Amino acid sequence: MSDATPKKRKRINVRRPDVMEKVQAEVQRHYESSIVEKIRANEGSLTVGHTTIKLARQFGFCYGVERAIDLAYAARKVFENNNIYLIGEIIHNQEVNRQLEDMNIVSLPWKQMNEQYDQLTDDDVVIVPAFGAPTSYIKKIEERGAAIVDTTCGDVMKVWRRVRNYAKQGYTSIIHGKAGHEETRATASRALGDAKDGHYIVILTLEDTDYLCAYLSGRISSEDLMKRFSHAVSKGFDPERHLIKVGVANQTTMLKSETEEIQKRVCRAITERDGKTENFQFFDTICGATQERQDALFEMLKSHMDVLLVVGGYNSSNTTHLVEIGQDELPTFFIQNSDRLTSLKEIVHFDLEHKSEVTTEYTNLLDTSKHVIVGITAGASCPNNLIESTIQRIFELRGIDPQDL
Secondary structure (H helix, E strand, O other): OOOOOOOOOOOOOOOOHHHHHHHHHHHHHHHOOHHHHHHHHOOOEEEEOOEEEEEOOOOOOOHHHHHHHHHHHHHHHHOOOOOEEEEOOOOOOHHHHHHHHHOOEEEEOOOOOOHHHHOOOOOOEEEEOOOOOOHHHHHHHHHHOOEEEEOOOHHHHHHHHHHHHHHHOOOEEEEEOOOOOHHHHHHHHHOOOOOOOOOEEEEOOHHHHHHHHHHHOOOOOHHHHHHHHHHHEOOOOOHHHHOOOEEEEEOOOOOHHHHHHHHHHHHHHHHHHHOOOOOEEEOOOOOHHHHHHHHHHHHHOOOOOOEEEEEOOOOOHHHHHHHHHHHOOOOEEEEOOHHHOOOOOEEEEEEOOOOEEEEEEOOOOOOOOOOEEEEEEEOOOOOHHHHHHHHHHHHHHOOOOHHHO
């Protein structure tokens, strides 16, 4: 049998009851928090002395993330003596990925395949992360005969079904997302369709949208369009042929209001061009958990807070959008963990504009004689133990013994 011929593997169920009982105990030990649950039970608020902590109604791990972590832990228990690999990161959280490294789960490159993929054997196991992976990666792993544990989020797979259907119907996918993001790259590969004759273009901002609409309205040339999007289109993309019929989809973790605005603008441009809407399709593919966390933050912002802390991985798209929402309303700091609260005088945080970690002097937490309300939320990839340590650190800086909590 040649390496180019897929080797069939017997399907192995890693979610066996005996395995999952052990997995759930381990996951609970690593990531859950009694303090967070106590605050949730108290309508999301805790006041000790002159310090109040408010938690968003929805934050932290979503079902898709919990499932991905459970499957990764289960794989390690079922394939106890096998080499286990993971395409990139299971989710965008440093603490979770560190735990998997400690379990001897080895990360494979996700931006492009290298010789490590060629060296996989039928004794190896490869975990597909919650974002999914491009079809070329899956094909390579199958050709090598390695077992696959697929943790792809169900909401992501809904988008894949949508863009494959677009391709089948002859519609080009306009994907609202980050062209280099794992999920968007996986979605783009499905937008080619089963016959691999489909096409896509990835847009990120409303400015990108307006530029695309300018082409659809005949105000700029196809050459101008390609200069801007050459890095974010399918191979052989020809605007004159492939932007006649379009369907909008999105990376599931984008800002919902922005995706809706993109849909409206593209639909308007197509309608003005054609005098009808038949050449435009869209489908709401924002994941439910992302929407819930955004809605919960909007609700939280209706009440007074002195400062908002958003906890999570700096490369997490859904967490980044929570920061964008918060910083329009009040001082908002994007922190990876409680270590970034270095003192009452300064906070180390991620600056979205400069795309780097910076240190900001911040005095609103300094005067412990005044009452301070600190809001906290977190993206879908942030575990409760990191939120707990952030809460404890705030109280500690404010002169309150965390043991009193």
